Amino acid sequence: MIKGQCLCGAVQYQYQGEIENSILCYCTDCQQAQGAIGGWNSPLDQTQFEFISGQEQLKEYFHTPNKARVFCQNCASPIYSYRKDLPNIIRLRLGTVTAGNIPAPTEEFFTEHKPNFIELS
Numbered sequence: 001m002i003k004g005q006c007l008c009g010a011v012q013y014q015y016q017g018e019i020e021n022s023i024l025c026y027c028t029d030c031q032q033a034q035g036a037i038g039g040w041n042s043p044l045d046q047t048q049f050e051f052i053s054g055q056e057q058l059k060e061y062f063h064t065p066n067k068a069r070v071f072c073q074n075c076a077s078p079i080y081s082y083r084k085d086l087p088n089i090i091r092l093r094l095g096t097v098t099a100g101n102i103p104a105p106t107e108e109f110f111t112e113h114k115p116n117f118i119e120l121s
């Protein structure tokens with residue numbers, strides 16, 4: 001069981017499954033969307049994901065027509081993204097997880113934009 005929330009706490013969620021892998025993405029879209037060195041995400045089965053509260057605070061931003069980035073409109077925490085052509089899969093923003101196990105990243109994408117001070121051990 002995974003639980004998590006946005007920064008202000010309005011949005012609370014839980015996931016019945018476990019997180020099986022995590023991914024670091026250094027593309028410039030992820031860097032700008034997160035305001036950080038990159039995105040730390042995991043693809044999850046949407047049918048096992050549910051909101052406990054705050055669903056009315058969620059807003060979707062389409063930077064590209066196929067992909068929605070879903071965030072809390074009160075505190076701006078990114079929660080997850082989804083692609084219109086991949087039904088039932090969401091990519092959870094793992095910085096919002098508050099309970100449950102997150103495995104170390106197994107893949108890195110767009111490493112040409114990776115800051116050279118980041119090393120995975």
Ligand SMILES: [Zn+2]
Nearest residue numbers: 006008072075
């Ligand atoms: Zn919030």
Ligand SMILES: [Zn+2]
Nearest residue numbers: 025026027030
């Ligand atoms: Zn990215």
